[in-house]
Amino acid sequence: GAVVSQHPSWVICKSGTSVKIECRSLDFQATTMFWYRQFPKQSLMLMATSNEGSKATYEQGVEKDKFLINHASLTLSTLTVTSAHPEDSSFYICSARTGVPEAFFGQGTRLTVV
Amino acid sequence: AQSVAQPEDQVNVAEGNPLTVKCTYSVSGNPYLFWYVQYPNRGLQFLLKYITGDNLVKGSYGFEAEFNKSQTSFHLKKPSALVSDSALYFCAVRGSNDYKLSFGAGTTVTVRA
Numbered sequence: 001g002a003v004v005s006q007h008p009s010w011v012i013c014k015s016g017t018s019v020k021i022e023c024r025s026l027d028f029q030a031t032t033m034f035w036y037r038q039f040p041k042q043s044l045m046l047m048a049t050s051n052e053g054s055k056a057t058y059e060q061g062v063e064k065d066k067f068l069i070n071h072a073s074l075t076l077s078t079l080t081v082t083s084a085h086p087e088d089s090s091f092y093i094c095s096a097r098t099g100v101p102e103a104f105f106g107q108g109t110r111l112t113v114v
Numbered sequence: 115a116q117s118v119a120q121p122e123d124q125v126n127v128a129e130g131n132p133l134t135v136k137c138t139y140s141v142s143g144n145p146y147l148f149w150y151v152q153y154p155n156r157g158l159q160f161l162l163k164y165i166t167g168d169n170l171v172k173g174s175y176g177f178e179a180e181f182n183k184s185q186t187s188f189h190l191k192k193p194s195a196l197v198s199d200s201a202l203y204f205c206a207v208r209g210s211n212d213y214k215l216s217f218g219a220g221t222t223v224t225v226r227a
Contacts, residue, residue: 004157006157009155010155032213034213034214034215041220041222042219042220043204043217043218043219043220044158044204044217046214046215049213049214091155093157093158095158095215097213101146101148101163101165102148102160102163103148103160103213103215104160105150105157105158105159105160106157107156107157108155108156108157110155
């Protein structure tokens with residue numbers, strides 16, 4: 001299947017700083033990528049849909065200015081958590097839309113804000 | 115609106131026994147159904163999908179799932195579970211014209227030796 005690489009796998013940052021998470025499609029071009037947030041032992045919550053060359057579409061309740069998404073190329077989408085606070089600590093996962101019906105997911109990023 | 119229900123938070127089975135993880139869904143139009151598995155601190159791995167055709171679909175690692183339109187179900191099955199199947203399993207659905215996936219709450223499978 002298609003390979004989606006997410007980096008970093010885990011990150012610890014201080015409260016008030018910003019953190020960037022990268023999602024790359026390694027062997028295909030992804031016009032659309034999705035960003036999810038997962039709390040412990042819970043399901044995935046879709047945060048936003050990232051479209052190459054255009055603004056991301058955010059789900060209701062997700063702060064656009066807090067979670068900045070950039071999809072500047074067909075193989076890279078980034079999620080920047082700005083002015084991070086402890087409540088932003090979570091597991092963030094990206095997925096990419098390919099030419100087949102199933103989505104392929106990155107390995108996830110464990111963010112801890114201290 | 116589309117949704118997925120996984121009625122069991124946990125499923126415990128002995129190694130070698132059959133494994134079933136239940137899933138029911140709601141979606142407008144024809145459903146695209148998926149099962150994914152997640153290991154701790156990892157992303158989701160695709161197991162199998164139903165798009166059209168035979169109601170019984172086979173996927174990775176010996177898993178299969180049966181699509182039942184009248185019951186709006188898509189239960190995941192494995193005839194003989196392995197300890198290594200212990201993980202968190204997600205059922206997901208989307209409509210044929212919508213790329214947004216809706217996930218169930220997940221079912222933790224524990225296979226004891």
